[in-house]
């Protein structure tokens with residue numbers, strides 16, 4: 001029996017005893033469905049920003065830093081499906097949700113030629129202590145999913161977070177930005193010099209974190225930055 005067929009049969013038997021459930025509605029998934037059932041999958045509110053140059057995500061960085069392109073995959077709303085999925089990814093150890101969302105975004109970027117000319121994907125780093133505590137960096141999983149679709153490598157070690165800026169909630173916008181500056185540092189200047197880097201993260205809110213990462217990377221002259229996030233927070 002050919003190996004792929006044998007694997008399919010093994011998986012089918014496994015799923016018979018341990019059915020995989022939809023992360024949206026908890027119904028058992030059928031063959032070919034991953035993370036979300038077809039119905040929930042179609043309910044993810046995609047922005048199609050990769051087709052619109054001056055989109056809302058790009059406008060959050062306009063006048064603050066030079067960028068090549070910016071996109072966010074779907075709208076992130078209070079108690080929406082995407083908020084639920086990203087919560088599962090960040091706080092409930094559902095790493096495959098990150099890969100899944102990254103692949104969905106990556107497929108859109110690949111099909112539209114959006115990422116042509118990009119040399120590497122760099123996820124927003126977590127502070128070392130925080131990553132050790134969570135066991136993984138959710139943005140790196142998203143980056144891996146994007147990378148699988150685009151065939152562009154993930155280089156997560158070129159940037160590191162030297163200061164933990166986690167508790168930003170009670171600060172004003174300008175306090176947040178000054179708190180964030182110098183939070184990130186390039187670890188390998190030669191590797192980013194002259195490169196077009198795609199920074200990626202889970203959700204775009206004020207953009208302060210991504211801006212701080214971009215400014216750190218652009219300390220190396222002739223480095224170009226594009227940004228892609230899974231969600232964009234909208235009220």
Ligand SMILES: [Zn+2]
Pocket residue numbers: 022023024025026027036037038039040041
């Ligand atoms: Zn569902």
